[in-house]
Amino acid sequence: MALLRMFALAALAVLTLASVALAQPARDLFGAMHSPTTGPEVPVGSYAKGCIAGAVQLPTDGPGWQAMRLSRDRRWGSAELVNYIGALAKSAAQDGWPGILVGDMGQARGGPMVSGHASHQIGLDVDIWFERMPDHQLSANERETLSARSVLKKGTRDIDPKKFGEAERLLLYRAAELPGVARIFVAPGIKKSLCAVTWRDRSFLNKIRPWYGHDDxxxxxxxxxxxxxxxxxxxPAPAGDGCGAELDYWFTDEPYKPSDxxxxxxxxxxxxxKACTAVLKAD
Structure with a gap:
């Protein structure tokens, strides 16, 4: 009886610990993981509520790109995402773009982050800076201290033509035309600038979606x-190029009202x- 009681208490303790983990903020649990799971790549769940098994890490540098903010350890994602970054750098070079600076991807096992993003959880999201890549290999300090600058006119929602022009528009065109892209989020003023151009094929504009905070x-x-x-x-995004009433909405005050x-x-x-629990606990 004493032995059975001991096993029962041990099982209860395990269940209690499991319950505590389930109730703990997932951002703390996944933020503490700095190595991926072994085995096949499996994105699990949705972009803002999920994780990834078998993630791969983007190298610090590659042909036509350099990674920024290395201290965050957010250079992880699916193999498809890593390949996409290389493909974008190669494609953009055809227009004379000197190289891309890569911001946040995701964590080693995906999941929520302690700061900065609601999405980026399943290894299929990446932030690309509008800043051109410098002509030298950035130092560790430069990667932490250089900042992406807004391309909008100060105090407005419209682009500054001195900071956003044909080269940046072509970069977005290249980014949207590559296979596998579902959406590209930009500041409303950037979308407006794209809509104002006469494109031979406007279908790519459907993938360019206005959203908060994407001005740099x-x-x-x-x-x-x-x-x-x-x-x-x-x-799927609504049909059409997104240049009509849905874009006009972003130039009203309605989207920016504080939530009650x-x-x-x-x-x-x-x-x-549930599979994210296994991803978190896996070797």
Whole structure:
């Protein structure tokens, strides 16, 4: 009886610890992981509520690109995302773009982050700066201290033509035309600038979506890899080029009104797909 009681107490302790982990903010749990799981790549869940098994790390430098903010350890993602970055650098070079600076991707096992992003959780999101890559290999200090600068006129929602012009528009065109892209998020003024140009084919504009806070970089989101059932795609963007009333809305005060709702509590492990618990605990 004493032995049975001991096993029962041990099992209860394990369950209690598991319950504590499930209730703990997932950002703390995933933020503490600095190595990926072994085994196949599997994005799990949705862009703002998920994780990734088998992530790969973007090298610090590559042909036509350099990674920024190395101390954050957010250079992880799917193999598709790493390949996309290389493909974008190669494509943009055809227009004379000197190289891209890569901001945040995701964490080693994805999941929520302690700061900065609600999405970037399943290894399919990356931020690309509008700053041109310098003509030298950046030092560790430069990668931490150089900043992406807004391309908008100060105090307005419109682009500054001195900071955003044909070269930047072509970079976004190249980014949207590569295979696998679901959306690219930019500041409304940037979208407006793209809409004002006469393009031979405007279909790429459907993927360029206005969103808060994207005035110094653009956020590329890839679609889920084919055949990965645990990965949840975002709903398709509305049909059309997005240059009409839906863009006009972003130049009203309505999107920027403070919310009267209390802030949502941080996601816990219990809020994520069950497979993310296995991803967190895996070797």
């Amino acid at each position: 970089h653009f956020h590329v989101r890839l679609s889920c890899p084919a055949g990965v059932e645990l990965c949840v795609n975002q709903a 709702k209390p802030p949502a509590p941080p996601l816990t492990l219990a809020d994520l797909p």
